[in-house]
Amino acid sequence: MSELPQSWSLVQLGDLLNRIVGGGTPPKAVASYFDGPIPFMTVKDMNAARPSRTIDNISVEALAASSAKLIEKDTIVVATRMGLGKVVRPTVDVAINQDLKALFVNEAIERDFLEWWLRFSAKLIEQKGTGTTVKGITLDTLCSFEVPTPPLPEQRRIVAKMQSITAKSRRARDQLDHIPLLVDKYKQAVLAAAFRGDLTREWDDDSVTNEDHDAARMTLCAELKCRPWKVNKTQPEVRNAPARWRRCYVGQLVAHRSGIAFESKDFSASGTQVVRLGNLYQARLDLTRQPVFLANKEKYAPFSAKAGDILVSQTGTKYKRDYGHFVIVPEDTRLLVNQRVACLTPTKHLNAAFLLFFSQMNEFRDYFFSHETGGVSQGNVGLAGIMDAPLALPSRAEQDEIVCRIKLAYTAIDRLASEATSARRLNDRLYQTVLAKAFRGELVPQNPEDEPASVLLDRIRAERGAAPKAMRGRKAKAA
Numbered sequence: 001m002s003e004l005p006q007s008w009s010l011v012q013l014g015d016l017l018n019r020i021v022g023g024g025t026p027p028k029a030v031a032s033y034f035d036g037p038i039p040f041m042t043v044k045d046m047n048a049a050r051p052s053r054t055i056d057n058i059s060v061e062a063l064a065a066s067s068a069k070l071i072e073k074d075t076i077v078v079a080t081r082m083g084l085g086k087v088v089r090p091t092v093d094v095a096i097n098q099d100l101k102a103l104f105v106n107e108a109i110e111r112d113f114l115e116w117w118l119r120f121s122a123k124l125i126e127q128k129g130t131g132t133t134v135k136g137i138t139l140d141t142l143c144s145f146e147v148p149t150p151p152l153p154e155q156r157r158i159v160a161k162m163q164s165i166t167a168k169s170r171r172a173r174d175q176l177d178h179i180p181l182l183v184d185k186y187k188q189a190v191l192a193a194a195f196r197g198d199l200t201r202e203w204d205d206d207s208v209t210n211e212d213h214d215a216a217r218m219t220l221c222a223e224l225k226c227r228p229w230k231v232n233k234t235q236p237e238v239r240n241a242p243a244r245w246r247r248c249y250v251g252q253l254v255a256h257r258s259g260i261a262f263e264s265k266d267f268s269a270s271g272t273q274v275v276r277l278g279n280l281y282q283a284r285l286d287l288t289r290q291p292v293f294l295a296n297k298e299k300y301a302p303f304s305a306k307a308g309d310i311l312v313s314q315t316g317t318k319y320k321r322d323y324g325h326f327v328i329v330p331e332d333t334r335l336l337v338n339q340r341v342a343c344l345t346p347t348k349h350l351n352a353a354f355l356l357f358f359s360q361m362n363e364f365r366d367y368f369f370s371h372e373t374g375g376v377s378q379g380n381v382g383l384a385g386i387m388d389a390p391l392a393l394p395s396r397a398e399q400d401e402i403v404c405r406i407k408l409a410y411t412a413i414d415r416l417a418s419e420a421t422s423a424r425r426l427n428d429r430l431y432q433t434v435l436a437k438a439f440r441g442e443l444v445p446q447n448p449e450d451e452p453a454s455v456l457l458d459r460i461r462a463e464r465g466a467a468p469k470a471m472r473g474r475k476a477k478a479a
Contacts, residue, residue: 005441008150009453014143016109022080023096024067026058033062038070041094043083052091068095069102076103076115081136084129085122087115101142108456109147113155116162117147120435148439149457151450158438169431176427179420183413190409191361195392197242199405203398204244213252213393216347220255224345225302229256229387241392250355251387254310254344258383259337260303268295275305276338280313283325283360294336305335305343310352312359312386315340318379324368326359328352342383351399355391357406364389 026033036059045054063070073093079086081099105111129135193199221228229251236247271293278289309329316323337343346352358364371385437443
């Protein structure tokens, strides 16, 4: 640490405390001990700076029958085992277990100032932990940490400054944390405008007929040797789209193949990669996740996917909508499609990216998951949830233009999100920088009229030395 101001002192933590109180856990074999009114704090309850409740409560009898200690609210509590570096000040009286210590400060230091220092030093405290499975620190180690200690009036000025800065930082962080939600809303607004025709209002292209769609689909299915989807005979209903756009079903615009469960004997260390549900991760194709391969791709040629095809995950967690994502196979990529993954090959009249963006709309997601079946935890959606979805389709040229304009809008939105993420990281770094300045004596000006910390500490030590010690001896026998 750089040289401290003259009025500051580097003081061991133990010299700034009147006492340290540890806790314990009541016997868990007695169920009634964990059915009471007293909040029982463990490391699991230290996720907020000012916790007001705990996961467990204990009874008055449990407190009396164990080494658990009741700690007055607003006392600094630190973790000395498991969650090293965690610091809280409960807003209610709590009992603490053996992994926690309550620190009772003396008059040489402000409680708020010490709390700031403990938070600033969290990584240092964690580094001092020892142990193989669970790391902890001893009381001697805890007490030996050196705290840069300014005069009391300066401590109060530092605390006031930090509280002001923290309030501003918290407001900025809350606003930045809200941006990811806005990003989703902005993208949905862009998609809604695109599929209403708002992005291409100046277009007037009526060049593709439904017969063209059907002919292209039948030709494609013949080439891929796959059975055409049995298209719904009713007229698809799509509202809020231009009248010039053709109403159709997704199944009229693609040739489809469903994946299969490959024979285990055909798997090998290399060859053609199999795309599985785990590879369609968070709406993107991630082929690095537990890759598996098949050597004899010719045997499974009907289940292959090539560049430009669309893959759809059909199984996930029921009611969580964590699947049904469409991804486009990139250039120079050839895959084999595993079970519960659908492969769609667009006809010449469909831009694959147009269908991809359509699949991201809330309206399509609602339609897809209206077909969800499955057991308690696993959800499944059959091909009908994809192929029977109604769609308003512009000409191929207009699709290309819409895709281009959506991508431009997404680029701007993603840039905003990236800048927000960078600002969030910068905000966190600035917070640590301000703390570092505070404990170097650079955050607020020094006042030469302030009593140096060393003088106050010497007076406290003298008062302690002069205080009469408690008499020790045997208790008198009862008469």
